Amino acid sequence: MPRKTPIDQILSELHSNAERPFEGARAAPAGIYTSPDFLELELEHVFSKEWICAGRAESLKKTGDYLTLQIADQPIFVIRDKSGGIRAYSNVCLHRMSILLEGTGNKKFVTCPYHAWSYDLDGNLRKAPYMDGTPEFEKKDYCLPTIRCELWDGWIYVTLNPDIEPVAKRLQSIKDIVTGRYQFENYVETFREEHIWDTNWKVLAENFMESYHLFQLHGPTIGKQSKVEEMDMPPGNAVFNYHWITKESEFALANAHPDCRYLEGEWRRTTALITIYPGHMITLTPGYFWYLVLQPHGVGQVKMLYGGGMAPDFINDPQGAEHVAKAKQILDDVNEEDRIGTQAVFRGMNAGLARPGHLSYLERPNHEFNQYLARLLTGATACPEPLPEALSAAC
Ligand code: FES
Numbered sequence: 001m002p003r004k005t006p007i008d009q010i011l012s013e014l015h016s017n018a019e020r021p022f023e024g025a026r027a028a029p030a031g032i033y034t035s036p037d038f039l040e041l042e043l044e045h046v047f048s049k050e051w052i053c054a055g056r057a058e059s060l061k062k063t064g065d066y067l068t069l070q071i072a073d074q075p076i077f078v079i080r081d082k083s084g085g086i087r088a089y090s091n092v093c094l095h096r097m098s099i100l101l102e103g104t105g106n107k108k109f110v111t112c113p114y115h116a117w118s119y120d121l122d123g124n125l126r127k128a129p130y131m132d133g134t135p136e137f138e139k140k141d142y143c144l145p146t147i148r149c150e151l152w153d154g155w156i157y158v159t160l161n162p163d164i165e166p167v168a169k170r171l172q173s174i175k176d177i178v179t180g181r182y183q184f185e186n187y188v189e190t191f192r193e194e195h196i197w198d199t200n201w202k203v204l205a206e207n208f209m210e211s212y213h214l215f216q217l218h219g220p221t222i223g224k225q226s227k228v229e230e231m232d233m234p235p236g237n238a239v240f241n242y243h244w245i246t247k248e249s250e251f252a253l254a255n256a257h258p259d260c261r262y263l264e265g266e267w268r269r270t271t272a273l274i275t276i277y278p279g280h281m282i283t284l285t286p287g288y289f290w291y292l293v294l295q296p297h298g299v300g301q302v303k304m305l306y307g308g309g310m311a312p313d314f315i316n317d318p319q320g321a322e323h324v325a326k327a328k329q330i331l332d333d334v335n336e337e338d339r340i341g342t343q344a345v346f347r348g349m350n351a352g353l354a355r356p357g358h359l360s361y362l363e364r365p366n367h368e369f370n371q372y373l374a375r376l377l378t379g380a381t382a383c384p385e386p387l388p389e390a391l392s393a394a395c
């Protein structure tokens with residue numbers, strides 16, 4: 001059974017497949033999706049070491065707006081402070097270690113739900129009821145630990161790694177190659193949701209990074225508007241992979257708005273699908289965008305942040321609200337097909353006779369993703385287009 005394959009064997013199979021040229025590569029071994037030992041390695045060497053996306057900066061508009069997330073075993077909250085900056089803290093109380101904040105919301109102060117110790121937006125303890133009788137207690141000794149938090153291209157990123165490069169430097173190539181063309185920083189987020197699906201996080205990640213499945217799995221929705229023969233999968237680099245697809249012009253929301261001046265020719269109907277390692281995926285069309293941020297939730301579940309929005313021309317259109325509602329409906333319908341598909345893959349991977357087959361030429365990004373995992377977990381060196389040494393050192 002793949003589930004019981006020893007971790008050394010799983011790593012060795014991942015390694016040898018990753019070092020293979022793409023033309024002879026297969027899907028990754030089932031064990032990387034089903035083994036609790038592999039998940040532990042991922043949490044320690046991937047999620048705890050990389051920049052992790054927390055969503056769009058515009059989702060924290062006002063002072064005190066906050067969101068929460070977790071990286072490996074560390075709960076985090078991210079909050080808009082009084083000076084308009086965005087800061088991240090450990091989401092664990094300094095008294096008896098309760099979680100402080102849940103979900104999203106707005107707080108003037110962060111007050112623990114257990115005994116009401118209360119922190120200001122700079123993380124300093126400002127009130128601690130009934131602590132006057134504890135002679136050694138000094139309020140000023142208590143300040144929530146900060147977590148590195150930086151912005152890139154309108155996204156909030158956090159990391160537990162004190163040594164990794166600034167996120168804007170690390171991801172600059174993505175802006176140069178893909179998102180800059182669409183003037184993505186001006187798109188407007190219109191929804192942000194969280195879901196849990198019954199599949200391994202990498203099954204969903206890999207589902208996103210290939211459009212090979214569109215004509216079949218998405219046959220009832222968008223399958224017919226996406227042309228396999230017009231898909232282009234250029235090599236990515238150490239921090240991301242991507243591919244382009246074109247959409248039929250009758251799919252108006254995925255095409256440039258008539259008022260859009262910055263996209264020309266084929267770019268007016270070209271969609272970019274970007275995977276920023278380990279688990280931030282963005283579909284960027286001339287009309288709308290949507291994204292996923294994936295975190296493991298045990299071996300057999302994935303916690304996903306699912307959000308999206310539209311280009312400013314569509315939002316500002318007199319029919320803006322209609323466009324937003326229509327795009328959301330399409331995305332939800334497509335997402336439901338992906339949920340069914342990725343859950344079926346995970347069930348299959350747990351079978352005793354499950355074996356990885358060869359990859360199609362349309363699945364180049366999947367092989368690059370496996371190479372990325374192998375670089376971090378097995379010491380593999382295969383990389384499509386290595387970054388300069390300063391950047392790749394932290395790969
Ligand atoms: S655990 Fe937070 S106030 Fe006691």
Ligand SMILES: [Fe+2]
Nearest residue numbers: 207213218338
């Ligand atoms: Fe899909």
